[in-house]
Amino acid sequence: SYVLTQPPSVSVAPGETARIPCGGTNLGGKSVHWYQQKPGQAPVLVIYSDVARPSGIPERFSGSNSGSQASLTISRVEAGDEADYYCQVWETGSGLRVFGGGTKLTVL
Amino acid sequence: QVHLVESGGELVQPGRSLRISCAASEFYFSRYNMNWVRQAPGKGLEWVAYTSRDAVIKYYADFAKGRLTISRDNSNNRLFLQMNSLRPDDTALYYCAREGEGGSLDYWGQGTLVTVSS
Numbered sequence A: 001s002y003v004l005t006q007p008p009s010v011s012v013a014p015g016e017t018a019r020i021p022c023g024g025t026n027l028g029g030k031s032v033h034w035y036q037q038k039p040g041q042a043p044v045l046v047i048y049s050d051v052a053r054p055s056g057i058p059e060r061f062s063g064s065n066s067g068s069q070a071s072l073t074i075s076r077v078e079a080g081d082e083a084d085y086y087c088q089v090w091e092t093g094s095g096l097r098v099f100g101g102g103t104k105l106t107v108l
Numbered sequence B: 001q002v003h004l005v006e007s008g009g010e011l012v013q014p015g016r017s018l019r020i021s022c023a024a025s026e027f028y029f030s031r032y033n034m035n036w037v038r039q040a041p042g043k044g045l046e047w048v049a050y051t052s053r054d055a056v057i058k059y060y061a062d063f064a065k066g067r068l069t070i071s072r073d074n075s076n077n078r079l080f081l082q083m084n085s086l087r088p089d090d091t092a093l094y095y096c097a098r099e100g101e102g103g104s105l106d107y108w109g110q111g112t113l114v115t116v117s118s
Helices: none
Strands: A009-012 A018-023 A032-037 A044-047 A061-066 A069-074 A083-091 A096-099 A103-107 B003-007 B018-025 B034-039 B045-051 B058-060 B068-073 B078-083 B092-099 B105-108 B112-116
Touching: A009 A018, A018 A032, A018 A083, A018 A103, A032 A061, A044 A061, A044 B105, A069 A083, A083 B045, A096 B045, B003 B092, B018 B092, B018 B112, B034 B068, B034 B078, B034 B105, B045 B068, B045 B078, B045 B092, B058 B068
Parallel strands: A009 A103
Antiparallel strands: A018 A069, A032 A044, A032 A083, A061 A069, A083 A096, A083 A103, B003 B018, B018 B078, B034 B045, B034 B092, B045 B058, B068 B078, B092 B105, B092 B112
16 A cells, blocks of 8 residues: 655754655655644644645645655744644545654754 | 534444444535544554545545445434444544545544543
């Protein structure tokens, strides 16, 4: 089955830019979605279809996807951005939905 | 505002069955594909199952095939997950999630906790 690979953790200072990668075979040919999950809360969709932002998500959140890697970029990181972030795709061939293992973003 | 509320989670012994449900409101439930996603304590998100809006097409994660069954009642705006032959590693918070554009999950409930233990 399809596998999405994320680093367990990423650390960044406030005001800096955080980049969270997500790797997978031919990932650039798929639509990647990103979720933010804060402790004790349900996940929230922050990027869908590689680059689109749902209503209410700050412009500081952006996405990209090419080749075998997608990335979630958070500009001007704030303390409130500290959370776990998950990438996800829909394997159209099998119908399965797949999540990456998640990345814990720490704001130093 | 889209509202999803899961219920039915409880402590259950290994090998027993349990059905959890998700009540949907503030949107046209019958027009949306739906999913179940689970999260074991301290672990990441794990997709469980999908149903099309008309319940004709269903997909399951490998661990769910043959034991877990997703269903829906569009007349009453409810999504269900029937879980049989439960195992300790099924212990998790189970979320229902509405499917949005491109297979994204645009709205989530707060989850219902299923604990499998003797």
